[in-house]
Amino acid sequence: xxxxxxxxxxxxxxxxxxxxxxxxxxxxxxxxxxxxxxxxxxxxxxxxxxxxxxxxxxxxxxxxxxxxxxxxxxxxxxxxxxxxxxxxxxxxxxxxxxxxxxxxxxxxxxxxxxxxxxxxxxxxxxxxxxxxxx
Amino acid sequence: xxxxxxxxxxxxxxxxxxxxxxxxxxxxxxxxxxxxxxxxxxxxxxxxxxxxxxxxxxxxxxxxxxxxxxxxxxxxxxxxxxxxxxxxxxxxxxxxxxxxxxxxxxxxxxxxxxxxxxxxxxxxxxxxxxxxxxxxxxxxx
Numbered sequence: 001x002x003x004x005x006x007x008x009x010x011x012x013x014x015x016x017x018x019x020x021x022x023x024x025x026x027x028x029x030x031x032x033x034x035x036x037x038x039x040x041x042x043x044x045x046x047x048x049x050x051x052x053x054x055x056x057x058x059x060x061x062x063x064x065x066x067x068x069x070x071x072x073x074x075x076x077x078x079x080x081x082x083x084x085x086x087x088x089x090x091x092x093x094x095x096x097x098x099x100x101x102x103x104x105x106x107x108x109x110x111x112x113x114x115x116x117x118x119x120x121x122x123x124x125x126x127x128x129x130x131x132x133x134x
Numbered sequence: 135x136x137x138x139x140x141x142x143x144x145x146x147x148x149x150x151x152x153x154x155x156x157x158x159x160x161x162x163x164x165x166x167x168x169x170x171x172x173x174x175x176x177x178x179x180x181x182x183x184x185x186x187x188x189x190x191x192x193x194x195x196x197x198x199x200x201x202x203x204x205x206x207x208x209x210x211x212x213x214x215x216x217x218x219x220x221x222x223x224x225x226x227x228x229x230x231x232x233x234x235x236x237x238x239x240x241x242x243x244x245x246x247x248x249x250x251x252x253x254x255x256x257x258x259x260x261x262x263x264x265x266x267x268x269x270x271x272x273x274x275x
Contacts, residue, residue: 015177021175021177024171024174024175025175025176027171027175028168028171028172028174028175028192029172029175029191029192029196030192030194030195030196031191031196031197033196033197033210035209035210045208045209053212054212054214054215055188055191055196055212055215056175056176058188058191058215058217059175059176059186059188059191060176060177062186062187062188062217063176063177063178063186066184066186066187067178074219074222075187075217075219076218076219077216077217077218077219078187078188078215078216078217079214079215079216079217080214080215080216081213081214081271082211082212082213082214123214
């Protein structure tokens with residue numbers, strides 16, 4: 001993905017959060033809401049499993065776009081809405097697709113989806129191109 | 135929501151009255167060890183020094199401590215997040231921030247009634263420069 005003209009317009013990869021991941025994220029972020037690591041607490045609130053932090057999913061999306069545009073641009077806006085929950089040890093597809101370009105500004109659709117393809121996060125990212133402009 | 139038995143304010147009315155509430159001001163520094171822990175947690179190369187766009191999520195007090203929110207419903211759900219980067223953060227940056235409650239909307243859905251709360255946080259550098267603006271939608275139900 002080094003030649004700008006050969007860049008794909010869509011990138012998807014899969015992330016899976018283990019209990020360790022959730023605890024690591026809770027520790028790093030300071031978000032210790034029990035729904036993410038205390039299974040009785042989560043079930044009392046009607047959830048079948050420990051929920052992946054919404055902000056962890058957003059971080060995955062941010063990383064996807066940042067690594068995609070590494071050395072060529074930086075994210076100026078990352079805006080997401082959570083439409084469903086994802087749970088520990090279940091694969092989460094993280095995707096980004098270029099939807100528009102205006103000068104040095106690239107707009108992308110971003111999303112996460114569960115194993116059945118249902119989108120659990122939808123949103124947009126904007127990237128300001130810097131070096132190696134395509 | 136319905137009127138309270140004692141004729142006082144409902145949880146929704148209390149939330150509406152709380153618009154403008156601010157959390158405590160906080161000062162955070164982008165530290166090497168924390169950056170490494172965060173990058174590891176999100177699956178990035180932990181030795182990298184680039185500050186992920188979402189790092190300021192660590193400088194939010196989650197879930198928000200606003201009493202009026204805790205009086206509505208039983209728990210929190212994250213509805214959405216928006217990060218606007220005006221000046222990318224770097225290792226060693228110090229940022230000052232303060233959570234502000236800016237709005238509430240009540241909705242009825244399949245799972246009952248819920249309240250959508252909007253919180254805005256601006257992260258500023260010591261010279262006052264706006265680095266990141268975060269808008270969080272948090273749900274109580």
